[in-house]
Amino acid sequence: MPDLSRPNAPKIIAVANQKGGVGKTTTTINLAAAMAEAGKKVLVVDLDPQGNASTGLGIEVDDREFTTYDLILGDVALTSVVTPTATPGLAIVPATVDLSSADIELISNEKRSFLLHDALRQPEMDIYALDYILIDCPPSLNLLTVNAMIAADSVLVPLQSEFFALEGLSQLMLTIREVRQSGNKDLRIEGIVLTMYDTRNNLSLQVEQDARDNLGELVFATRIPRNVRVSEAPSFAMPVLTYDTASKGAQAYRALAQEVLTKNMKTAA
Ligand code: ADP
Ligand code: MG
DSSP: OOOTTOTTOOEEEEEOOSSTTSSHHHHHHHHHHHHHHTTOOEEEEEOOTTOHHHHHTTOOGGGOSSOHHHHHHSOOOHHHHOEEOSSTTEEEEOOOTTHHHHHHHHHTOTTTTTHHHHHHTSGGGGGGOOSEEEEEOOSSOSHHHHHHHHHOSEEEEEEESSTTHHHHHHHHHHHHHHHHHHTOTTOEEEEEEEEEEOTTOHHHHHHHHHHHHHHGGGEEEEEEEOOHHHHHGGGGTSOHHHHTTTSHHHHHHHHHHHHHHHHHHHHHO
C-alpha cells in the first residue's frame, strides 16, 4: 500500500533468498543500475555483512566510514551513510562486517524488527527524491532479513536454476507470511527471477517449468542467463551494464528492470 501521507515515497524492494550464491547481490546491483540507466533514482542498501554489493558498486572497504549498521543502530546523519556510486542516479548505503554484530544487538532492542523500516522513512530521505530502494539481504532468515521484509513494500526472489531450488522457496514463503502477520500486512511478492539460467541445460528448463507451473504470474518472463561478464564485473567494481554494456547479462538486467518498472506503473495507476 502506498503511504498516502507521502505520495512520493520510494518503492522499497527486498532482494531475498536464504540460500547463498543464488544471485541476490548480482541482481540487486544490476537491477539497480538498470533502473538508474532508465532514469530512476535508486538507493541500494547493503544489508549483508559480507558487503559484496558495496564492493561490486565500487565502494572500497577503507571508504566505508558509515554503514548500514549506523543507518539502523547509530545516530549519524543520513548524508554520511548514503554514498554516491560511479553510476549516475545510483547511491548505496554500504556494509562492513560490523553488521554481523547488529543481528545480535537487535535482539535486545525493543523496536528490533522495525529499525530499518523507520530509518528508511525518516523525513531527511526526501532530499534524495528516490524512486526505488533495493535491499540486498544476507543469506539467512535472521533478524536483518526480517528488518528488510518489515521495511519493504515487496520481496524480489532470485531463484538459481538448480536442484532443490523450489524446496528452499517454501521456507521463504513461510517467513513472508509470518512478516505479514507480525508487522507488514501489505508485504507483496514483487516476483521471482530465474538466475544463472542455461538454455542448454535440462535442469534449467526443468526448474523453470516447475516454477512457472507452481508460481505462475509471480515468475518474471525475463531470465538472467549464466554469463561470464556478469561474474567478472564485480572485480572491476562496476555493474555489468557499465563493464560490458552489450553483454547478454546486461541486456537481461535491462529487460528485468523494464518488467519491474512496468509492473509498478500499473499498480500505481
Ligand atoms: P548471493 O548474493 O545470493 O550470495 P551472488 O549474487 O553473490 O549470490 O552470486 C553468487 C556467484 O554467482 C557470484 O560469484 C556471482 O558472480 C555469480 N553469478 C551470479 N549471477 C551470475 C550470472 N548471471 N552469470 C554468471 N555468474 C553469476
Ligand atoms: Mg550476496
